[in-house]
Amino acid sequence: MKKVILLLIMVSSSVFAQEVKQVPQISVIGEGKIKVVPDEALISVSVETIAKEVKEAKNQNDVIADKVLKLIKKKGILSSDFQTQRMSLTQNYDYSSKKKNYVANQTISIHLKDLSKYDELMLELVDTGINRIQGVEFKSSKIKEFEKQARKNALIDAKAKANDYVSVLDGQKVGKALLISDNSQTHYPQPMYGGMMKTMAMESDDLPRETLAVGEIEIISTVSVTFILE
Template sequence: MKLMMVITALLLSTCVWATPLPAQPHVYVEGSAEIEVEPDMMAFTLSIQTVDIDLAKAKADVDARSRLLIETVKKFGIKADDVATTALNIRPEYEYKENQRVLTGNNVSRQVDINLRDLKKYPEMMKALVDAKISETINTNLTLADKKAVEEKVQTAAMDDAKARAGRLAKSQGQTLGAPWSISEFNNRGNERWELTPNRQLMGSSAKEVGAMRMADSAEPFEPGVMKISAQVYVVYLLK
């Protein structure tokens, strides 16, 4: 009985996920596009952390460095909307001594995310953050301020590519391309249908982590380079 239930479930799953094709003549194509864009925003992530047996002292230190961070980034024209801080995270730390758990300190931390929209200010801002000794590590990530607009642009280009491909295939067989019967970001005829992951990517050498205390004496050479964003669409066109 259990085996029959499993088989039934698999059959139902296949029926749900499989995308049917039209009964009339059609052509099924993949359209793809890729464009290069220059990143226009640097996202900083800093973790402000202190461990102290005195919880109030640890919290005061994290609060003070948080205020210093906000004051530092304001000098570079960072708006309030481009600074996001998490609530304080407080957890006790222990170690075992003679089979007894002993409190060694209180770990107080907060994460701060900052968006720098003027990349020309990056070297100066990085140096200022390092000199202020706010955080032991600073994570940076080059990205796009309006990623959605670029995704829409490359998806439109992918649709244009799909239509051109379908038109060439139809013409080679003496057929005329009709209206699209289905359009999908998912490759419903492949394994991806089990994952349902949109087939689009933003790629580039865009992230790094620097040891904040090791670079305070030198300005950082900086070239943002380019990023590539790609998209695929899967379209079924009817034939006239």
């Protein structure tokens, strides 16, 4: 009885394997690339103060931070576009001199939506007493729209490639997409600073200057598509 059941299973599996037909397919990679000029910037600045007493370190830090926040508001930047990202208050101890001090640090991020205010804002931020420009990242207010278009372009490119390949095959054409895999990425330009922002000032105010090179945002959408061949 067991042999009969085993034989039936083997016969059924063989019949099923014969019935499954391999569907003709073609897999291609499509790319959509868009370059965009930024119109916004994310700026991160740091305020650091050192004092012998913890209260003094914090008070000095608060004074500078207050100047920074007042300047930001003066520039017409909305309260929703700036915030304190990080605050710290630490003790340092010098074992050689057996003395200690306290370090207060505060990082403030600013979402600048009008790049025409960039140069003036950066220079005035330094005048408030900040210690460091932590980073500047250029953005686009319409990045989602551009990424969407890049994805569409990538699919169009993939379909065009598939049609090119199949065009030399007799009796076949590209059918429906069976599988789509997305591997998109966006590259943002970042300026490099050799020191404090005061170095941005020209040696001679009489000469015309360009202090901001925003570069381009490069949006690359890469898709892997498998089409059925009909």
